[in-house]
Amino acid sequence: MLAAILSSALGGTAVGATRYLAGTLDPLTIGAIRFGGGFLVLAAVALARRDRFPPVHDWPGAGALGVLFFGLFPVLFNGALVYTTAARGALALSTLPLLTMIAGAILRVESPTARKITGVMIAMAGVAVALGTSLATAPPGAWRGDLLMVAAALCMALYNVWSRPFLSRTAPIPFVAFGMGVGAVCLSVLVASRGGFTRLATLDTPQLVAAGYLAIICGAFIFFLWAFALRRVAPTLVAVSVAVNPITASIFGVVFLGEQVSAKLIVGLIAVLIGIAVASGAAGWFSQGRRKAGTRHPIQNPGGYTDTD
Secondary structure (H helix, E strand, C coil), rough: CCHHHHHHHHHHHHHHHHHHHHHCCCHHHHHHHHHHHHHHHHHHHHHHCCCCCCHHHHHHHHHHHHHHHHHHHHHHHHHHHHCCCCHHHHHHHHCCCHHHHHHHHCCCCCCCHHHHHHHHHHHHHHHHHHHHHHHHCCCCCCHHHHHHHHHHHHHHHHHHHHHHHHHHCCCHHHHHHHHHHHHHHHHHHHHHHHHHHHHHHHHHHHHHHHHHHHHHHHHHHHHHHHHHHCCHHHHHHHHHHHHHHHHHHHHHHHHHHCCCCHHHHHHHHHHHHHHHHHHHHHHHHHHHHHHCCCCCCCCCCCCCCCCCC
């Protein structure tokens, strides 16, 4: 859960880096840089560690998941923000845990519980409160962007559910590298056909740093953390952490863009954290840990990882 929360929190900073590059590069080119660079980083790490990439019989499925998450998802995400506002888009994306729960139930991967449903609803409410008055303004036809963002969230929900069997056979780093590479190739073909890569020569040093941050942190690291979490806990519990993303983006705006801190942001952040705690049963873990303090127990490790991993 901590890995999922950190992944979503760092994902919120990607909004700021993307906005910084948006004046020079189009969204598809930014996506190709983010996932293409992320693939190179993860592939290098996997080769250095001598990790095994997905077996041949998993290539079609893992490749399809890569197209879904690292190809179609950013296209829908960027397309949504053409029609709707960032605030409304963030709220639409916060439907991810609910969609993941529904997909998991339909595919019989995860059973919904009252605790998870309650936690998801609290977290979504926290996002709505944090965004506050930003939700009140909407351009004409914003509903198109809202629907596109929900479709993007559905892509991510299906990735969360369908990736679990593959992650039981492949470690997170090579699995994410494989899928990200397939998605990056798809995006790169689209960008090259539109001449988007020619604009890379116009980037100055700060923009190159922002592009590197997108590739290394927001491309490689956060999606490794996401797969790391998916291998260990239920998909809905990982997905509910996405509510942290717009909160982090708002905090980024306060720190780096001079935006004002509002009471709604603080209340929303608290609600999001409470929602995650309720959905994951963190309060129960804490109380159980206090009752068993001083007693050593074997660590449960469903992913089959060693301490060094």
